Amino acid sequence: MLVEGVLLAFVIRYRRGKRARAAEGPQIHGAVRLEIGWTVLPVVILAAIGSFVFYKLPGISNAPAASAADQSSITIEGRQFYWMFHYPNGAVSFGTMVAPANEVVHEAIYSPDNDVSHSWWVPNLGGQVDTIPGRTNETWFQAPPGTYIARCAELCGVQHALMTAHVRVVPRSEYEQFIAQRKADQRGVTLGKEEFDYVCTSCHRLNETYIGPALGGNPLLKDRKGIEDILRRGVGKMPAVASDWTEAQIDALVNYTKTLKKTSGG
Numbered sequence: 001m002l003v004e005g006v007l008l009a010f011v012i013r014y015r016r017g018k019r020a021r022a023a024e025g026p027q028i029h030g031a032v033r034l035e036i037g038w039t040v041l042p043v044v045i046l047a048a049i050g051s052f053v054f055y056k057l058p059g060i061s062n063a064p065a066a067s068a069a070d071q072s073s074i075t076i077e078g079r080q081f082y083w084m085f086h087y088p089n090g091a092v093s094f095g096t097m098v099a100p101a102n103e104v105v106h107e108a109i110y111s112p113d114n115d116v117s118h119s120w121w122v123p124n125l126g127g128q129v130d131t132i133p134g135r136t137n138e139t140w141f142q143a144p145p146g147t148y149i150a151r152c153a154e155l156c157g158v159q160h161a162l163m164t165a166h167v168r169v170v171p172r173s174e175y176e177q178f179i180a181q182r183k184a185d186q187r188g189v190t191l192g193k194e195e196f197d198y199v200c201t202s203c204h205r206l207n208e209t210y211i212g213p214a215l216g217g218n219p220l221l222k223d224r225k226g227i228e229d230i231l232r233r234g235v236g237k238m239p240a241v242a243s244d245w246t247e248a249q250i251d252a253l254v255n256y257t258k259t260l261k262k263t264s265g266g
């Protein structure tokens with residue numbers, strides 16, 4: 001408003017009118033105070049903004065100080081097309097990350113070398129952090145109990161739009177119970193079902209062709225070795241979705257897929 005207003009006012013106020021086209025305006029030379037003013041004022045403004053930014057910067061990039069005892073660290077792996085969470089005791093979860101409430105939670109975020117770039121984004125807990133194959137980015141949060149929605153914020157392929165997750169922030173005792181249970185039941189169908197629901201069903205259905213072929217009745221669902229080969233190496237358009245899973249994780253999946261009936265579920 002200010003700039004356009006002044007511009008219009010000057011265009012009208014100083015228009016040529018009836019003066020000759022070649023007539024020159026008054027020749028003014030030098031306005032020392034004005035020139036010093038329009039030099040010094042921007043310098044002062046920019047210096048003030050710059051100082052403020054550098055004053056605030058350390059507090060923005062560093063996690064608040066906390067004793068080692070009440071911190072935890074969770075590794076977040078982005079893959080086509082799911083999120084896998086690794087906990088300090090070696091347990092894993094898919095699709096839902098469980099984290100302790102009201103304490104600093106460090107997040108190490110990456111994609112494996114054979115995957116593509118994704119972006120971990122929990123809008124209510126902070127900004128987007130890219131997952132870049134071959135490098136680890138770090139961030140942190142400290143949140144009250146609740147469930148927070150996470151999204152992949154980097155176009156990463158055909159099922160990018162489905163690459164959602166939840167962060168379930170719970171009291172520390174509940175968090176510790178969760179990761180202990182997961183560790184104790186590394187080959188269980190609870191994990192297997194989670195793997196199937198978050199990883200396989202990104203692209204497959206039991207009864208119909210989706211992104212990939214229907215899985216119902218496929219003998220591979222009961223074939224530990226056959227499933228492992230495909231999951232670790234990929235086939236055709238299917239990426240090597242489980243290239244870095246542990247043997248226990250593959251066992252968990254097969255323990256679950258063995259229970260699937262040809263037409264059960266979606």
Ligand code: CUA
Pocket residue numbers: 078079081117118119152153154155156157159160161163
């Ligand atoms: Cu992963 Cu978009």
